[in-house]
Amino acid sequence: MxxxxxxxxxxxxxxxxxxxxxxxxxxxxxxxxxxxxxxxxKPIQDWTTLKEGDCFRVLSRSGDYFIRQATGDKVHFATTGKYRVKEITYKDGQPHGLACWGLGGRTSGYYWLYMGEQEEPYEIGSVCVRSKHRLVRIKDPFEK
Ligand SMILES: [Zn+2]
Structure with missing residues (x-):
């Protein structure tokens, strides 16, 4: 206490x-x-504290996006919806992604969400950018 x-x-x-x-x-x-x-x-402050089985929601206007060239607008295309954590993935020893399962509705099957601190293009010259997702913890929808 x-x-x-x-x-x-x-x-x-x-x-x-x-x-x-x-x-x-x-x-x-x-x-x-x-x-x-x-x-x-409130969004999770430190996403690396998430554990296998935890459930969360991805907030809109976060995560991967592309730049609409005509207008220069950011268009986020991450699926806002509910997910369950499978595991944290690492790159060069740093946590940089979340492997997870969609919980139905808008999300189903396996996903990998970019969580790195630095934005990075999908490939050189691409208009698509990997960007950190903002997450909110939610109750497990399958728990009674
Ligand atoms: Zn805590």
Whole structure:
């Protein structure tokens, strides 16, 4: 237990305010006094704390995009929807992607989401850019 007025996340040790219902760092929900669990709407601060089986949603206007050449607008084409974590993937020892499963509806099957800090073009000269996705933790839709 934390000091009065604090909650400490048992998954990542982040100190949170007493009234937080999810950890601000990893999005893990705290169990309320009445046994209930609630999820916040804030994006996960540190996505590398996600574990296999955790569920999340991809926020719109985040993730991969292309530049519409006529207007210079960014057009995001990541599928906003619900996913379950399979594993974190690494490049040169750094976490840089999330392998996951779509949970139905708009998403199904296997996905890999780019999570690197630096944006990178799909290939040299491509108008498509890999860009970090913004995620929100959600309740497992298959859990009763
Ligand atoms: Zn946490």
């Amino acid at each position: 934390g000091k009065r007025g604090q909650k400490i996340c048992k998954f990542c040790d982040q100190i949170n305010g007493a009234r937080a219902y999810t950890c601000k760092k990893c999005g893990e929900p705290f169990v309320m006094k009445n046994g209930r669990i609630r999820y916040g709407k």
